[in-house]
Amino acid sequence: MRLSRYFLPTLKEAPADAQIVSHQLMLRAGLIRQEAAGIYAWLPLGLRVLRRIEQIVREEQVRAGGVELLMPTLQLADLWRESGRYDAYGPEMLRITDRHERELLYGPTNEEMITDIFRAYVKSYKALPLNLFHIQWKFRDERRPRFGVMRGREFLMKDAYSFDIDEASARRAYNRMFVAYLNTFARMGLKAVPMRADTGPIGGDLSHEFIVLADTGESAVFCDRKLVEMPAPGGDVDWDDLQSIVDQRTALYAATEEMHDAGRFEAETAEGDRLSARGIEVGHIFYFGTKYSAPMKAHVQGPDGKDAPVHMGSYGVGVSRLLGAIIEASHDEGGIIWPDAVAPFDVVVINLRANDAAVSAACEQAVAKLEGLGKEVLYDDTDERPGGKFATADLIGVPWQLTIGPKGLAEGVVELKRRATGEKLSLPLDEAIARLTA
Amino acid sequence: MRLSRYFLPTLKEAPADAQIVSHQLMLRAGLIRQEAAGIYAWLPLGLRVLRRIEQIVREEQVRAGGVELLMPTLQLADLWRESGRYDAYGPEMLRITDRHERELLYGPTNEEMITDIFRAYVKSYKALPLNLFHIQWKFRDERRPRFGVMRGREFLMKDAYSFDIDEASARRAYNRMFVAYLNTFARMGLKAVPMRADTGPIGGDLSHEFIVLADTGESAVFCDRKLVEMPAPGGDVDWDDLQSIVDQRTALYAATEEMHDAGRFEAETAEGDRLSARGIEVGHIFYFGTKYSAPMKAHVQGPDGKDAPVHMGSYGVGVSRLLGAIIEASHDEGGIIWPDAVAPFDVVVINLRANDAAVSAACEQAVAKLEGLGKEVLYDDTDERPGGKFATADLIGVPWQLTIGPKGLAEGVVELKRRATGEKLSLPLDEAIARLTA
Structure with a gap:
């Protein structure tokens, strides 16, 4: 969505x-x-x-x-x-x-x-x-x-x-x-x-x-x-x-x-x-x-x-x-902080620069893969500031946040955050998807 | 059920x-x-x-x-x-x-x-x-x-x-x-x-x-x-x-x-x-x-x-x-006659002799197989007369009726009826299940 x-x-x-x-x-x-x-x-x-x-x-x-x-x-x-x-x-x-x-x-x-x-x-x-x-x-x-x-x-x-x-x-x-x-x-x-x-x-x-x-x-x-x-x-x-x-x-x-x-x-x-x-x-x-x-x-x-x-x-x-x-x-x-079993979405994919074609393409690829694997995904494709996006993601309590931005993308990594613990990992997109669908 | x-x-x-x-x-x-x-x-x-x-x-x-x-x-x-x-x-x-x-x-x-x-x-x-x-x-x-x-x-x-x-x-x-x-x-x-x-x-x-x-x-x-x-x-x-x-x-x-x-x-x-x-x-x-x-x-x-x-x-x-x-x-x-897409069950399995262990075993096997293949099954395991069971199955309009009785079982066959057309086929259980899940 x-x-x-x-x-x-x-x-x-x-x-x-x-x-x-x-x-x-x-x-x-x-x-x-x-x-x-x-x-x-x-x-x-x-x-x-x-x-x-x-x-x-x-x-x-x-x-x-x-x-x-x-x-x-x-x-x-x-x-x-x-x-x-x-x-x-x-x-x-x-x-x-x-x-x-x-x-x-x-x-x-x-x-x-x-x-x-x-x-x-x-x-x-x-x-x-x-x-x-x-x-x-x-x-x-x-x-x-x-x-x-x-x-x-x-x-x-x-x-x-x-x-x-x-x-x-x-x-x-x-x-x-x-x-x-x-x-x-x-x-x-x-x-x-x-x-x-x-x-x-x-x-x-x-x-x-x-x-x-x-x-x-x-x-x-x-x-x-x-x-x-x-x-x-x-x-x-x-x-x-x-x-x-x-x-x-x-x-x-x-x-x-x-x-x-x-x-x-x-x-x-x-x-x-x-x-x-x-x-x-x-x-x-x-x-x-x-x-x-x-x-x-x-x-x-x-x-x-x-x-x-x-x-x-x-x-x-x-x-x-x-x-x-x-x-x-x-x-x-x-x-x-929704428990996984009742969360409205399994993961929110956060696009840090919605007007950047490469970032948007990476986000859409992530969303398509996750949905293909049966996950319910909220895709934040708006042009809001990153700070506002993180605050919204925390507020609505979706269990996982997958953040994709231009800097990480250049280094080949995305950020995966667990809402409940605040724990963050920097890792390649495929590994992030593998963790989310394990 | x-x-x-x-x-x-x-x-x-x-x-x-x-x-x-x-x-x-x-x-x-x-x-x-x-x-x-x-x-x-x-x-x-x-x-x-x-x-x-x-x-x-x-x-x-x-x-x-x-x-x-x-x-x-x-x-x-x-x-x-x-x-x-x-x-x-x-x-x-x-x-x-x-x-x-x-x-x-x-x-x-x-x-x-x-x-x-x-x-x-x-x-x-x-x-x-x-x-x-x-x-x-x-x-x-x-x-x-x-x-x-x-x-x-x-x-x-x-x-x-x-x-x-x-x-x-x-x-x-x-x-x-x-x-x-x-x-x-x-x-x-x-x-x-x-x-x-x-x-x-x-x-x-x-x-x-x-x-x-x-x-x-x-x-x-x-x-x-x-x-x-x-x-x-x-x-x-x-x-x-x-x-x-x-x-x-x-x-x-x-x-x-x-x-x-x-x-x-x-x-x-x-x-x-x-x-x-x-x-x-x-x-x-x-x-x-x-x-x-x-x-x-x-x-x-x-x-x-x-x-x-x-x-x-x-x-x-x-x-x-x-x-x-x-x-x-x-x-x-x-x-x-329910269209398939809205039917309450996909198939009703009719046990013609509920007090016969062999017939009941065959019925339960059929139900388990069909449910395992994702079908919604109503299993008529009651001790009503066959005529009453057929009438109920017709009345409630489930698209397929799979009937198993002692006589057919001895010959290795069950009866599959399409509710909408009344068409009946006598065939081995596995073939009936294959047709229902094709």
Whole structure:
């Protein structure tokens, strides 16, 4: 992609109302633009990152047995009256009346709708277990939207719903999502720690938040350092028996501020492993049994011929929020440092003298070779000053910068810079390309 | 994908209120489920087709120079007051009030928002030409939603917006979209004919509808048969000079009912080429000059140093509507016949005796080989009767059916059926796979 034909409106300064670094950097790097309080347009660079994050989430859901569908953004109020949540939800639900005075709402979540879909088609335990997920825009009318995409109103969420014949099977479904989440966040370069969460009026111990550790996180968290250092299990596991993987993690202390118990923290962790940090919630998984299936009569026939309400769980990932979380966890004074797996481009090729035919030819050759080898390349072919080009490349956080100028070219070398470390190498173009595609 | 672990709720009968064949087949084949009048959930099979169509639209937009971003579904009413359309739009606009009594709306289209984004960042002709597009859910509160996704309320649309310094450049932008649309629909196996459209109060001749011919189409159309037979130009064209390609087509008679002139039709077409048919609108392109940029003050500085409102066009494709249009154009009494490029799976492998170990082993070997060669495979491993399996395979319209049963296996053969023609071949498994991956 040639920068001169792209749409990358970077800003020198972030607006004053952007309080946290990820919000500031997302505005400055031209990733998003605010259209209303808590409602953002995703500019081309931001959309690229959003799509990569979405795709990682999708792949790990499918690997864990999820089947993707897509529910609409608007829902009938009557559906929420069946579960009793229409009145309970409060002013965060955006309520809408259409031209025929029918009551609709912009879905903040989809338990009711997926339960309705399930009960329409599934009648027997033979179709279970089933995990249906979608990745769709949601709306929560936050009283005070802030922190950019971290607490927006219109946001992209992955929500999965599991259906099982009994609690034992539902626990296996829960474990599959637990492991899928560990793998999902690890692939994005994040250290996300599962922490026991408040289950509210449902009770039970089957709810975990996944928390990314970041100095600028929204809340205090306390956990055993061993949990942070434990590698993700990966996809090559026995998806039907993940209990030991889950137990290994849930045995270690980890709690958000609301669930924290200083006494237990001290008793259950070794002094050197006691980690007090700040964190950002990026996922939440939940087993809620028959909370929706009982009132909504989503029954299935068991092997014994008897009908019973299906056991359900729900599993959310804040897809758009993850951009903010990743930036909070990975930036420096120069700008964003995207982990390779979610970066909008793999490499930016910087032309130091765009009006020099030889330099431009070398740049175009580099771009063509890299793209031919499957790399996503942003080519800065503009006539801006070198200093401005370097600052933009640092700001937008593309993992590699390949700089080609007249002086180096005369000596047969280009410069390759790793954004994360600042490490620079002077080397022939072919060697630079070989390193980038190794 | 194993059918036994998938979610494909087919129906024996379509609900009585589904009047047209595409709506009936989309419900019967488990592609969609109605959630409210004109609001649908996309079940897994339907979502697969939707994503393939979306991806073709995207690729052809990018090839024609479009840059993708993503605007939110909700917009501020004040933005539409700037263009004067807030009051003019009427009851099809879904108007929403949030918890702070701010007026929002669910975007039916995005001219105002994209003009606002443009004016915020672009100040000079040097950044032009620019074409920004997005693929996002829209809402139009149709008085009488019907025909399934063909006239829904919540629908997926690709809308592109071009920005140019003057009308001559804007016409080149228009031509790029004209050619992109020809290529887009051709890739989906559709014969879409560009027809001069009513430009309304704007005037000028720069508006075309793209109409798919189908016996069950919503409106009558009249055109020169040569236009239908003309192949799409393809991507290997000079994108800066497409006038002759456009002229070649616009010179031939083509009009929808509203624009039809029987006298001109007779005068301008040879008798054998005079085609009266029915059609479905799948795209609409429009040059509207400074209609939005003038009132909204989206000005750019020209090479002469003077500020002037930018020239704009907009270009829509009804992405979700295309599923209906394709089915209307391609089905038989057995069900849907998906063109290869948009099919949810490339091949369905039908196991005729799922409780026979040898047959199942042969099926699994076939599935693994085909998937290894990059094919998307649906594997019917259920214990349904063969007749039911064949009927389902025909109904869902996967282009190829590979059937493996005990009798054939004993003779060393499988059966390969082409859905579109019904042609069947009995041949060894390896030959069948070679044909499918040729």
